[in-house]
Amino acid sequence: MDTRQLKTLLAIRSHGTFAQAADLVGLTPSAVSQQVHALEEELRVTIFDRTKRPPRITPDGLQVIEMAEDILRRAEDAKASLRGDQIAGTLMLGSVRSSALNLLPRAMVQMRGRYPDLKPSLRVSLSSTLIADVAGGRLDAAIVAEHLGIPSTLRWSPFLREPLWLIVPRSMEASDPIELLNTRPYIRFRSAVPLANLIDTELSRLGVVTNDVAEIDTIGSIVTGVRQGLGISVVPHVALQEPEDLNIMRLTFGVPQVTRQIGIVERTAAPRAEIIALLHAVLADLCGDYGVVRPIRS
Amino acid sequence: MDTRQLKTLLAIRSHGTFAQAADLVGLTPSAVSQQVHALEEELRVTIFDRTKRPPRITPDGLQVIEMAEDILRRAEDAKASLRGDQIAGTLMLGSVRSSALNLLPRAMVQMRGRYPDLKPSLRVSLSSTLIADVAGGRLDAAIVAEHLGIPSTLRWSPFLREPLWLIVPRSMEASDPIELLNTRPYIRFRSAVPLANLIDTELSRLGVVTNDVAEIDTIGSIVTGVRQGLGISVVPHVALQEPEDLNIMRLTFGVPQVTRQIGIVERTAAPRAEIIALLHAVLADLCGDYGVVRPIRS
DNA sequence: TTATTTGATTTAGCAAAACTGGATCTGATT
DNA sequence: AATCAGATCCAGTTTTGCTAAATCAAATAA
Incomplete structure (x- = not known):
């Protein structure tokens, strides 16, 4: 199983057809077809229903795609982390309205002192949107309340627990x-x-x-x-x-x-884990008596 | 990046030397060396310090190995899940002593009714051991209290929250x-x-x-x-x-x-997610007023 | 229904990659 | 210093993966 096969698979999913996906990944439709076959062979599963003509993804196929997303994201995170991207660059943050108004501005000032090269960007939205954005890699982290249905690739850790x-x-x-x-x-x-x-x-x-x-x-x-x-x-x-x-x-x-608890969601194995850990500590500190210090990661 | 490269990498880690690893994965030492080089090239990182003779793994290398473990486990989980292993077979459970004595036996009886072909096996140990075993795939799930330092590849979800x-x-x-x-x-x-x-x-x-x-x-x-x-x-x-x-x-x-909270740890994307979800519901139910129903997974 | 179009698949040939075996080189050990 | 264990380099070979063109199948239009 090669990451190129997985990338191809995701290209097919987003562009509907093998031919367009082939174009996207810079290969011929033939190659795409062969890659898919190789994957199906290795996993012993039919990913596409070929009796339909743009082949439809099967339920099993959806599971494979989920795996592909996880694996590729993990690989990307590792690459970014190894490149040492974590110190500078833009930290993409999201937050629900309430926290964005009170806590975050103060936290960001403190962060500035520690990582002067860091340019934080903040998007305010609803928690479900934020969670989807973190899962999709469009945000590095977001501040949301304890929430039902956080995807398993994400980790939520509370910094505030108040009565x-x-x-x-x-x-x-x-x-x-x-x-x-x-x-x-x-x-x-x-x-x-x-x-x-x-x-x-x-x-x-x-x-x-x-x-x-x-x-x-x-x-x-x-x-x-x-x-x-x-x-x-x-x-x-x-x-x-x-x-x-x-x-x-x-x-x-x-x-x-x-x-009720308020916390940070981030991807597991996020490349900016260190910065986010600091942000967490800063927020917990700002919350005073009800702040929650974060477990040591292992 | 190919899973075979990652497997080779892990073989090197566990057997110390390239030559033994080569034997383990059924290749020549030469091939192993080349695979490692290819990986280093792709990630643009030196995984091994070659000025030492059994080459020593560098700090960056450790990160790569962590990634390799995550990716391979994810792939394995997906394969197992696609094979449909989830219904029968042995469910490997672990638990801390206190819960093992009260809750689990009753929960297991109820589980028996739902999945008659399921043979649960139970190991009682300390929470840190249990967590390591779940992470390493030796257990499907374990019952532990809220715990500092749960690895990011695991998910802990409480079924009991008591004062x-x-x-x-x-x-x-x-x-x-x-x-x-x-x-x-x-x-x-x-x-x-x-x-x-x-x-x-x-x-x-x-x-x-x-x-x-x-x-x-x-x-x-x-x-x-x-x-x-x-x-x-x-x-x-x-x-x-x-x-x-x-x-x-x-x-x-x-x-x-x-x-304080007691919950189930399992691997994210665990192949037996469905059974574990049921176990969670049964346990929450047994806990009566202080039971915690689990968020819907997405 | 038939014709047409769109798009996947098959096949053969070719290029790239990955592997082997042996020679070579380099830390480690004595 | 000599020896050893083990990684790397290199040439040759096998395997894999790609393209291109022909073929085939479903969807759509007539």
């Missing part, structure tokens, strides 16, 4: 959290982000039935709503950072108290 | 957890396992100075010690499962309450 609080206006008399959730007006955080899902999951696990008075899609507005006595809600710790708000009481949320 | 409790004899008057830890006799859990480290880390993060009266290396004995009024300690939730112990009070430990 979620049930917040209630101080005007409301104290009581058991479950009791409060069942009886008081509740401001729901309605959004497509993982945090919303995390909160809803715990609510249903606790078996409470909330009495929704509002649905809001930004955490900041929810805090404001609670402060003004509109109702109670659940928010992550960072949302309460500011001048200790005297009109809000916080109670632990969940059993055990629910925490 | 840690500060436990005190009921005879002791109630007080603030920090206060208790600072003033009462403390039974230290002294062991090489991650759990001990997790507890100690949080203790020092809280800034408490414990007053140790005992060092014990099994959780069960610690609970007994607390029950008899010897001192206070910190244990995971499972340790308190049994008949609700009236002589023990539990208080939340850590800010936010510390949780």
Whole structure:
């Protein structure tokens, strides 16, 4: 099995036909056909269904393509790392909006001191897009919350682990959290982000039935709503950072108290691992008490 | 870059000399030398230091070897998966002692129902050994706690996330957890396992100075010690499962309450992914309230 | 349906690569 | 210094992989 065969295979996948792929990799269609046959022979599997005319990829073929992507990416990463690309150049970063506004700018300043030749570039987007971009090599790393369905070629490591609080206006008399959730007006955080899902999951696990008075899609507005006595809600710790708000009481949320994590996704065996490790350390440091230092890689 | 070159490289590494490696892969020493040169040419790197006579592997060479291992393993996994090995055969499992005694036997019974042809084999060992065995392909998966330094070719996914409790004899008057830890006799859990480290880390993060009266290396004995009024300690939730112990009070430990996780390690792109996913679901289910369902793989 | 077009495959010939065997060279060992 | 083990170089040979042109098969148009 040769990497050229694998490259050819990916060329076929992206250009649909053997002939165009041949052009792309600088060979004749004949050679492409032969390479595919050799691969099929070696793996003892039919990659293409040739009864269709642009040959269709079989389910087995998809598995082979997945392998090809992994292997080629691994080889590319190794090459880049051996060339010593890691010190200079552009570090392609992505981030979800919330972290991009608070943490990242400060982290980047610190990084600048350590690697002056590094030009960081930042793209802000949704976590699913970011994850796909990291997997595809278009980003070196991205900052996203704990997320369902991170591909196995990626590694996510948290730098922040913070608790979620049930917040209630101080005007409301104290009581058991479950009791409060069942009886008081509740401001729901309605959004497509993982945090919303995390909160809803715990609510249903606790078996409470909330009495929704509002649905809001930004955490900041929810805090404001609670402060003004509109109702109670659940928010992550960072949302309460500011001048200790005297009109809000916080109670632990969940059993055990629910925490949410924010971390960095990167490709395993990423060539810039060292820089990303530093970025991780810087971010964890900036997060203070709730920062999470990263396991030593082996 | 051809897999045969990579295989040759690994043969050299394990047999020290080019000549023996040549024998192993069924070629002449000359061919081996040429393959290595071709690799070095393609990657533009010197893999061996030839001023030493059995040529010594250079630091760059080590990186190349790491890549070779990853790539060959990935290729092997793909082949095995395509051959359809996943349904029958032996599932090589490993586990740390604690889980092996409680959870695994029950999980295996349930697995038996689903895959009757599957013969599970179980090895009990320390987590670091288990992780190395999974990485080396000697185990399909292993059950270990959250662990520092899991290699990037492996994936660890938790099926249990349980809180840690500060436990005190009921005879002791109630007080603030920090206060208790600072003033009462403390039974230290002294062991090489991650759990001990997790507890100690949080203790020092809280800034408490414990007053140790005992060092014990099994959780069960610690609970007994607390029950008899010897001192206070910190244990995971499972340790308190049994008949609700009236002589023990539990208080939340850590800010936010510390949780420890137990999960399955497996190789990314493992050929038995489907079975392991089921095992994960079964284990999460057995863990009841603190079970963690696994993210959907993509 | 038939004709046409597009695109994969087959085959033969050729070029490049990879391998072998033996000679040669170089650290390591005594 | 002599010897040994083992890597490398080189010439010749085998194998592999490529091209080009002919052939074949599915899709599309008439």
